[in-house]
Amino acid sequence: MKKMLGKKILxxxxxxxxxVAGSSFVKSDFFEIAxxxxxxxxxxxxxxxxxxxxxxxxxxxxxxxKNMLDDLDPYTKFLNEQxxxxxxxxxxxxxxxxxxLVRSFEDKLLIIEPYKDYPADKAGLKAGDxxxxxxxxxxxxxxxxxxxxxxxxxxxxxxxxxxxxGETKIATITRAAVEVDAVPFYKMIDDKxxxxxxxxxxxxxxAQTKExxxxxxxxxxxxxxxxxxxxxxxxxxxxxxxxxxxxxxxxLIVTTKSKVKKFNSEYKTKNKPVDTEIPLVVLVNGSSAxxxxxxxxxxxxxDRAVIMGARSFGxxxxxxxxxxxxGTQLKVTISRYYTPSGRCIQxxxxxxxxxxxxxxxxxxxKDFTTRNGRKVxxxxxxxxxxxxxATKANELTTALLNNNVIxxxxxxxxxxxxxDDVANFKFSDKDYADFKTFVSKSDFSYxxxxxxxxxxxxxxxxxxxxxxxxxNDFKTLLLDIEKSKIVALDDYQREIKSKLQDEIVKRYFYRxxxxxxxxxxxxxxxxxxxxxxxxxxxxxxxx
Numbered sequence: 276m277k278k279m280l281g282k283k284i285l286x287x288x289x290x291x292x293x294x295v296a297g298s299s300f301v302k303s304d305f306f307e308i309a310x311x312x313x314x315x316x317x318x319x320x321x322x323x324x325x326x327x328x329x330x331x332x333x334x335x336x337x338x339x340x341k342n343m344l345d346d347l348d349p350y351t352k353f354l355n356e357q358x359x360x361x362x363x364x365x366x367x368x369x370x371x372x373x374x375x376l377v378r379s380f381e382d383k384l385l386i387i388e389p390y391k392d393y394p395a396d397k398a399g400l401k402a403g404d405x406x407x408x409x410x411x412x413x414x415x416x417x418x419x420x421x422x423x424x425x426x427x428x429x430x431x432x433x434x435x436x437x438x439x440x441g442e443t444k445i446a447t448i449t450r451a452a453v454e455v456d457a458v459p460f461y462k463m464i465d466d467k468x469x470x471x472x473x474x475x476x477x478x479x480x481x482a483q484t485k486e487x488x489x490x491x492x493x494x495x496x497x498x499x500x501x502x503x504x505x506x507x508x509x510x511x512x513x514x515x516x517x518x519x520x521x522x523x524x525x526x527l528i529v530t531t532k533s534k535v536k537k538f539n540s541e542y543k544t545k546n547k548p549v550d551t552e553i554p555l556v557v558l559v560n561g562s563s564a565x566x567x568x569x570x571x572x573x574x575x576x577x578d579r580a581v582i583m584g585a586r587s588f589g590x591x592x593x594x595x596x597x598x599x600x601x602g603t604q605l606k607v608t609i610s611r612y613y614t615p616s617g618r619c620i621q622x623x624x625x626x627x628x629x630x631x632x633x634x635x636x637x638x639x640x641k642d643f644t645t646r647n648g649r650k651v652x653x654x655x656x657x658x659x660x661x662x663x664x665a666t667k668a669n670e671l672t673t674a675l676l677n678n679n680v681i682x683x684x685x686x687x688x689x690x691x692x693x694x695d696d697v698a699n700f701k702f703s704d705k706d707y708a709d710f711k712t713f714v715s716k717s718d719f720s721y722x723x724x725x726x727x728x729x730x731x732x733x734x735x736x737x738x739x740x741x742x743x744x745x746x747n748d749f750k751t752l753l754l755d756i757e758k759s760k761i762v763a764l765d766d767y768q769r770e771i772k773s774k775l776q777d778e779i780v781k782r783y784f785y786r787x788x789x790x791x792x793x794x795x796x797x798x799x800x801x802x803x804x805x806x807x808x809x810x811x812x813x814x815x816x817x818x
Contacts, residue, residue: 315339348608348625348634350594356602357423366510368455368477372426373433373448375400379422382415383407383438387682390453391785398448400437402782403686407443408436426450440690455479457513460790461487464804469496472790473517476509476566481516488520488549498554498807500800504584504666508565511542511593511612518573519544521580523551526615528573531593533610538595554813555580556803559657561668564588572614572657578647578817581806582659584799585666589622589637589656616643618653647818660816661806665773665798671763672770680719681771684710685778694783697792702776710775711764773798 319339323330340353354362364370374393378385384406389396407414409424410433417424425433427450434447457480461471469491473484488499508514511529518528522544529542557571557580568587574580593612596604611619618641623634637654645651652658675681694700764771776796780789793800806813 348592350590350592350606351608352606354596354604354606357419359596359602359604362596362604362606365455365475366477368457368475368479370426370453370455371429371450372453373398373400373450374453377406377422377425379420384409384414384422384425385679386437388781388786391787393453394448394451398446400435400446400448401439401689403439403682403689404444405438406435407438410434440686456483458483458487460787461491462790462794463491463494463496464500464794464800466495467497468500468804468807469494469498470500470502470794470800472502474506476506476513476517478510478513480509480513481520484517485520485549492550492553496553498556500556500558500803500807501580502558502800503563503567503571504558504560504799505562506564506567507562508567508590511566511569514566514569515542515544516546518570519546520549521551521553521555521574522548522577524548526577528615529569530613530617531610532613535609538593538609551579554807554810556807557582558584558666558799558803559587559659560585560666561588561656563657564590568620568657569612569614572618572620575651575657575660576615576618576643576645578645578649581661581813581816582657583661583803583806584659584663585668586658586662587620587656589620589654591619591621616645616651618643618651620653620656622655649817661802663799663802665769667770669767669770671767672774675714675719675771676774678719680714680717681774681778683717684713685775685782687713688779689782697780697784697788698795700776700780700783700792702772702779707768707772707775710771711761714764715761 319332319336323332323335337353337355344351344353352358373395374390375386375395376388376390378387386395386400386402386404386406388402389400406421409421412421412424414421425435425448427433429451430449432447432449434445436443436445438444455475455477457473457475457477459472459474461469464470469488471484471487471491473480484501491499515528519526522528524544524547526544527541528544531538531540531542533539555574557574559567559571559582563571563584564587568590571580571582571587575582591611591613592608593610594606595609596606598604611621613619622637624637625634627635629635640652640654643651643653688706776792777789780792784791
């Protein structure tokens with residue numbers, strides 16, 4: 276058995292040599308790669324044959340690969356067979372399962388959002404439910420991502436045991452085909468303004484955006500708001516096609532540049548557009564990334580749309596899946612992309628890291644010009660033409676979201692309040708005071724950059740100059756910072772309230788209800804609608 280192990284490892288190693296054969300490596304690179312592969316193969320075989328305890332070759336290899344790729348960028352990843360299938364599903368926009376967004380923890384699966392009228396919703400599951408068993412399998416005993424157990428063929432049943440508000444319940448869910456819409460919502464804001472939400476760039480993105488645009492125009496839309504906020508990106512081809520809906524055929528949208536010549540490409544629009552004249556506002560925020568930035572950056576460079584919101588994420592790197600052996604793949608960063616003006620909006624430099632091995636954020640920007648001569652800059656994402664304060668992220672709000680504090684409060688709120696009509700919903704000052712009490716009683720904590728620096732200074736202190744008085748001053752300062760975090764709940768009340776309202780509305784009226792609520796309450800949509808109603812101001816920005 277152990278003799279066969281060496282042969283198994285040689286196959287993927289040989290595949291790596293073949294993989295790089297088409298690259299622009301010089302001769303010395305080939306020798307160095309072959310040398311390192313031989314060293315690694317020998318080490319791996321000897322380790323598994325001679326280590327004092329039994330080893331798991333698959334786990335060791337998985338750890339080795341992940342650690343190697345961690346030194347590059349977060350988008351270059353090894354995909355096992357299960358990952359490859361997930362990647363395919365995300366791009367295709369359909370799969371078979373329970374129809375819910377689920378987050379995996381060590382001992383539970385948390386229902387983040389059940390999709391309306393899909394199996395989980397029909398079975399009565401709600402956001403905040405904690406799945407602890409799937410069939411006879413305890414989630415805490417399952418080594419891999421237990422959410423995979425929820426997927427399965429259409430019309431097959433799965434029994435789940437879950438906790439809700441301290442009570443254990445059991446539900447049987449009948450799996451079904453789940454369609455992941457790229458455009459989950461579109462509607463008229465007023466008599467002349469249409470609103471389209473584009474939430475992802477899967478294979479349906481351009482077709483569904485086109486369908487929504489045409490339908491809104493038949494309903495009287497003479498202006499369009501395209502919402503790309505929180506859109507993490509997806510297929511490059513779909514980003515080109517979505518841009519093409521508003522841009523003439525033959526326009527350059529993206530250029531990709533790589534050290535491998537065959538990956539250097541120019542991407543131009545290929546189709547007849549739907550409307551090249553209709554006034555257009557594109558909304559972005561700090562979670563609009565990749566393909567979202569291709570669309571917003573391209574439309575901005577060509578002076579085809581006014582971009583509003585907050586600076587986008589800043590992902591200017593392009594990945595491509597490369598097939599390996601045994602059904603696995605390497606999703607590898609192959610190039611950087613550049614918008615029509617020639618700028619790359621990549622924010623983080625993963626190849627120049629600080630002393631803590633964190634990627635350095637770009638701080639020096641170069642100026643570029645749009646078609647009409649407006650100044651735009653590279654690096655750090657797409658900067659909107661008009662910034663909307665409420666869409667900006669801040670450290671406290673992000674921490675409250677990442678630590679599920681806002682999510683957990685919304686769960687409690689849902690079981691304590693009745694709501695029949697979204698139009699009547701208002702998160703009052705009294706509600707916000709209740710939220711602050713909730714935060715103070717929770718185990719929520721986050722460490723600011725200032726605190727990290729202070730704690731590091733106290734840890735690495737120089738005894739000659741670091742006396743008790745200075746240490747006490749440091750501790751006092753840390754306490755003051757801790758107190759200021761509570762005060763910050765008031766300073767960032769508007770932004771935090773907005774996130775709370777979003778999460779609460781979804782609990783009662785699903786995502787469709789949230790978008791309906793946005794039309795009359797969202798600061799960015801209101802600002803976009805106001806701008807589009809002022810033709811002089813709108814065209815003045817672009818010209």
